[in-house]
Amino acid sequence: xxxxxxxxxxxxxxxxxxxxxxxxxxxxxxxxxxxxxxxxxxxxxxxxxxxxxxxxxxxxxxxxxxxxxxxxxxxxxxxxxxxxxxxxxxxxxxxxxxxxxxxxxxxxxxxxxxxxxxxxxxxxxxxxxxxxxxxxxxxxxxxxxxxxxxxxxxxxxxxxxxxxxxxxxxxxxxxxxxxxxxxxxxxxxxxxxxxxxxxxxxxxxxxxxxxxxxxxxxxxxxxxxxxxxxxxxxxxxxxxxxxxxxxxxxxxxxxxxxxxxxxxxxxxxxxxxxxxxxxxxxxxxxxxxxxxxxxxxxxxxxxxxxxxxxxxxxxxxxxxxxxxxxxxxxxxxxxxxxxx
Amino acid sequence: xxxxxxxxxxxxxxxxxxxxxxxxxxxxxxxxxxxxxxxxxxxxxxxxxxxxxxxxxxxxxxxxxxxxxxxxxxxxxxxxxxxxxxxxxxxxxxxxxxxxxxxxxxxxxxxxxxxxxxxxxxxxxxxxxxxxxxxxxxxxxxxxxxxxxxxxxxxxxxxxxxxxxxxxxxxxxxxxxxxxxxxxxxxxxxxxxxxxxxxxxxxxxxxxxxxxxxxxxxxxxxxxxxxxxxxxxxxxxxxxxxxxxxxxxxxxxxxxxxxxxxxxxxxxxxxxxxxxxxxxxxxxxxxxxxxxxxxxxxxxxxxxxxxxxxxxxxxxxxxxxxxxxxxxxxxxxxxxxxxx
DNA sequence: ATAATGCGTTTAAGCGATTAACCTGAACCG
DNA sequence: CGGTTCAGGTTAATCGCTTAAACGCATTAT
Numbered sequence: 112x113x114x115x116x117x118x119x120x121x122x123x124x125x126x127x128x129x130x131x132x133x134x135x136x137x138x139x140x141x142x143x144x145x146x147x148x149x150x151x152x153x154x155x156x157x158x159x160x161x162x163x164x165x166x167x168x169x170x171x172x173x174x175x176x177x178x179x180x181x182x183x184x185x186x187x188x189x190x191x192x193x194x195x196x197x198x199x200x201x202x203x204x205x206x207x208x209x210x211x212x213x214x215x216x217x218x219x220x221x222x223x224x225x226x227x228x229x230x231x232x233x234x235x236x237x238x239x240x241x242x243x244x245x246x247x248x249x250x251x252x253x254x255x256x257x258x259x260x261x262x263x264x265x266x267x268x269x270x271x272x273x274x275x276x277x278x279x280x281x282x283x284x285x286x287x288x289x290x291x292x293x294x295x296x297x298x299x300x301x302x303x304x305x306x307x308x309x310x311x312x313x314x315x316x317x318x319x320x321x322x323x324x325x326x327x328x329x330x331x332x333x334x335x336x337x338x339x340x341x342x343x344x345x346x347x348x349x350x351x352x353x354x355x356x357x358x359x360x361x362x363x364x365x366x367x368x369x370x371x372x373x374x375x376x377x378x379x380x381x382x383x384x385x386x387x388x389x390x391x392x393x394x395x396x397x398x399x400x401x402x403x404x405x406x407x408x409x410x411x412x413x414x415x416x417x418x419x420x421x422x423x424x425x426x427x428x429x430x431x432x433x434x435x436x437x438x439x440x441x442x443x444x445x446x447x448x449x450x451x
Numbered sequence: 452x453x454x455x456x457x458x459x460x461x462x463x464x465x466x467x468x469x470x471x472x473x474x475x476x477x478x479x480x481x482x483x484x485x486x487x488x489x490x491x492x493x494x495x496x497x498x499x500x501x502x503x504x505x506x507x508x509x510x511x512x513x514x515x516x517x518x519x520x521x522x523x524x525x526x527x528x529x530x531x532x533x534x535x536x537x538x539x540x541x542x543x544x545x546x547x548x549x550x551x552x553x554x555x556x557x558x559x560x561x562x563x564x565x566x567x568x569x570x571x572x573x574x575x576x577x578x579x580x581x582x583x584x585x586x587x588x589x590x591x592x593x594x595x596x597x598x599x600x601x602x603x604x605x606x607x608x609x610x611x612x613x614x615x616x617x618x619x620x621x622x623x624x625x626x627x628x629x630x631x632x633x634x635x636x637x638x639x640x641x642x643x644x645x646x647x648x649x650x651x652x653x654x655x656x657x658x659x660x661x662x663x664x665x666x667x668x669x670x671x672x673x674x675x676x677x678x679x680x681x682x683x684x685x686x687x688x689x690x691x692x693x694x695x696x697x698x699x700x701x702x703x704x705x706x707x708x709x710x711x712x713x714x715x716x717x718x719x720x721x722x723x724x725x726x727x728x729x730x731x732x733x734x735x736x737x738x739x740x741x742x743x744x745x746x747x748x749x750x751x752x753x754x755x756x757x758x759x760x761x762x763x764x765x766x767x768x769x770x771x772x773x774x775x776x777x778x779x780x781x782x783x784x785x786x787x788x789x790x791x
Numbered sequence: 792a793t794a795a796t797g798c799g800t801t802t803a804a805g806c807g808a809t810t811a812a813c814c815t816g817a818a819c820c821g
Numbered sequence: 822c823g824g825t826t827c828a829g830g831t832t833a834a835t836c837g838c839t840t841a842a843a844c845g846c847a848t849t850a851t
Contacts, residue, residue, distance in 0.1 A: 113567075113570050113594075115836095115837055115838085116837065116838060117837080117838095125800075125801085126800070126801050126802080127801095127837085127838075127839090128800075128801065128802080128803095128838095128839080128840075129799085129800060129801075130838095131838065131839055131840080132800090132839090132840090135839080137839095137840090140840085141799080141800080141840090142797090142798060142799060142800090143799065143800080144798090144799065144800090147799080147800085159563075159567065161564075161567035161568065161570065161571055162571065162837080162838070163509075163571055163572040163836090163837050163838070164571040164572050164573045165505050165508050165509045165514075165571075165572040165573060165836085165837075165838090166509055166572070166806090166836070166837030166838040166839090167837080167838055167839075168505050168806090168838090169503075169505045169506055169509055169806050169807065169808085169836090169837080169838075169839095170805080170806055170837080170838045170839040170840085171805085171806060171838090171839065171840085172838090172839070174505075176553070176573075179554075186539065186542060187535045187536070187538045187539035187542065188535075188539065189535065190531075190532035190535060190536070190731060190732040190733055191530075191532070191733070192530035192531070192532065192535075194535045194538075195527045195528075195529065195530060195532075195534045195535055196527070196530070198527045198534075198538070199526065199527035199528065202526060202527065202554065202556045205556070206556060206557055211553065211554070211555070211556075211557070211573075212553070212554040212556060213516070213551065213552070213553045213554070214519075214542065214551070214552040214553070214554055215551070216542045216545070216546060216551075216552060217546055217551070223499075224501075227453075227499065227501035228501065230453050230501065231501055231502065231503055231504040231505075232453075232503045232504050232505040232506070232807085233504045233505060233516075233551075233573075254453075337732070337736075363732075363736075366733070366736040366737075367736060369736070369738075370735065370736045370737075370738070370740075373738060391530060392530040392677070392703075393530055393531070393706070393733060395710065396677075396703075396706040396707060396709070396710045396737070397706075397736070397737050397738065398709075398710070398713060398737065398738045400710075455806095455807055455808085456807065456808060456809095457807080457808095465830080465831090466830075466831050466832080467807085467808080467809090468809080468810075468830085468831065468832080468833095469829090469830065469831080471808070471809055471810080472809095472810090472830095475809080477809095477810090480810080480811095481810090481829080481830075482827085482828055482829055482830080483828095483829065483830075484828080484829065484830090487829080487830080502807080502808070503806085503807050503808065504808095505806085505807075505808085506806070506807030506808035506809090506836090507807080507808055507809075508808090508836095509806090509807080509808070509809095509835095509836050509837070509838090510807080510808045510809040510810085510835075510836055511808095511809065511810085511835085511836060512808090512809070572837085
């Protein structure tokens with residue numbers, strides 16, 4: 112099998128402790144002569160030695176690995192590319208902090224077991240993308256596992272989070288439509304346990320009210336993912352006084368809507384405007400291209416990983432809550448309100 | 452911190468060995484009375500004990516974790532949803548085999564270091580999605596790290612792989628277009644180091660030849676990802692005798708093509724047919740919807756994980772090479788060849 | 792001359808599990 | 822009654838690495 116530190120020590124004619132010191136370059140702590148140092152490095156090269164990460168971690172040091180824990184049910188179900196961009200961002204950010212990434216994707220019978228599993232020593236901390244009221248978050252905090260939320264917030268104020276200002280995003284989308292003259296605006300909302308979805312919805316509702324429009328309850332339909340039942344939506348679109356614009360909480364739901372609308376003979380944007388959320392790359396490639404609220408995914412991921420790394424190291428230099436401003440990317444799917 | 456096996460042993464009034472035997476239920480090896488067993492379990496519950504995975508793995512047992520190793524440069528850059536579906540498939544398959552997933556995403560200075568890092572004890576094996584001629588594959592085999600390829604093949608015949616019959620996929624796409632009357636068929640190819648892309652290209656070329664059409668070299672343009680330069684493609688499309696159909700090696704490249712074609716005033720499918728590959732969900736939601744070759748992603752992932760698990764356990768019951776037949780999903784983007 | 796200091800390295804005690812080998816007392820047996 | 826058998830444990834080595842403390846030995850300070 113793989114060479115051990117003992118073999119390296121033997122070959123270099125020193126003790127394993129010396130090898131360890133040289134390999135970890137614990138400057139200041141212990142002095143090692145240049146000669147010994149060279150002998151050890153030579154032995155390392157010759158044997159193709161690479162320290163066993165398990166033993167190293169067990170001996171009290173860090174794992175240099177963090178877990179990414181998503182909501183099991185919804186993991187990798189979005190096809191619009193948001194998850195890919197998220198992963199891309201998280202991977203890069205972790206890499207920049209010299210951290211490996213472990214995907215924690217088991218569906219545990221109970222949340223307690225899941226929390227315990229995350230404390231089994233394999234990771235230094237966890238990056239969470241979970242429900243607003245997820246008990247796992249509280250358990251991890253209680254258990255002392257370093258934790259940070261990304262792309263979501265928690266009711267637990269002790270947990271650092273990094274996310275988009277989703278309420279502002281919801282406002283931007285809705286204001287954009289109002290400015291185009293729309294007043295009958297529908298909302299396709301996400302899960303009511305997701306802080307992001309809830310915030311976007313709040314932004315939508317507040318903006319309507321601020322503009323003297325009373326939100327109609329039946330015009331907010333929950334479509335947690337693009338494969339969810341769509342009857343309720345189509346019923347509204349088929350109504351006599353149907354909405355002239357729709358703000359969807361995610362791009363894939365918006366694209367589903369566009370496809371279904373087309374089937375129903377509704378033209379976008381002539382008959383109905385559509386605005387999505389995330390502004391993923393696919394928005395540029397549909398016909399019509401999709402107006403969407405953009406969140407700075409790499410930035411949010413980077414800040415999340417930074418906060419997690421700080422907690423792991425016991426520091427807390429930087430801000431503990433980061434909210435990144437979104438931007439509205441106007442494309443072809445939103446246009447002036449049709450005159451009747 | 453977290454409770455250790457010693458604390459459990461103390462509380463139950465037994466030795467740590469006994470606790471270990473009970474927890475691992477090593478029937479036959481050692482007999483433990485029901486009474487002792489119960490005391491131990493009670494202590495476990497009361498302390499909220501969860502064994503340290505690091506120590507357990509170090510003591511000679513398995514990690515129950517596998518690495519997923521992608522090509523660093525291209526990781527999570529596809530936005531069509533292929534990567535999401537891939538991750539979804541791999542996660543589910545790993546879960547079914549009771550394996551955790553570690554994302555190996557560091558860009559190592561040299562492949563040797565990367566191989567060594569994969570042998571540092573943290574994972575039992577590696578699931579690879581790499582270039583056809585990637586030296587990492589050979590190094591891992593040499594090093595004895597259990598390995599399986601997914602969605603790709605290797606020049607190294609010793610490595611088990613699970614992938615789509617990409618050549619057949621290329622043939623299906625091309626034959627479909629020929630049957631529609633097209634004879635001037637262009638191909639947007641993927642990286643020439645990816646086995647999948649190469650196979651698809653071969654399928655395209657062979658089918659042309661089999662139908663008495665000599666492939667024009669300038670009509671195969673390499674577009675490794677949807678963000679790659681597109682000038683060469685547009686030049687062909689702007690030529691006097693331009694192709695009436697294009698087979699793209701991936702959905703996102705096909706969608707890019709559709710968008711650019713539209714900008715250039717070329718209608719799809721009236722003026723030009725387009726066929727993609729992967730048949731991701733987004734194909735149903737574009738306008739026109741995208742004809743595409745579908746590969747059974749969950750199946751390929753499952754088989755890959757199965758083979759890896761077998762190698763880890765030292766078995767090799769099942770087949771060591773799995774090639775899954777693709778299916779052509781005909782949608783709106785492909786139509787009869789326009790008459791001149 | 793004695794004590795203090797530095798240097799380069801080793802010793803040895805963990806980290807938290809697993810597991811082969813050994814131990815003990817009671818039951819059984821001819 | 823000496824010896825075997827078996828249930829029900831325990832002991833101690835081990836996995837590969839880290840690190841505080843000790844250890845010679847040569848200098849230097851007092």
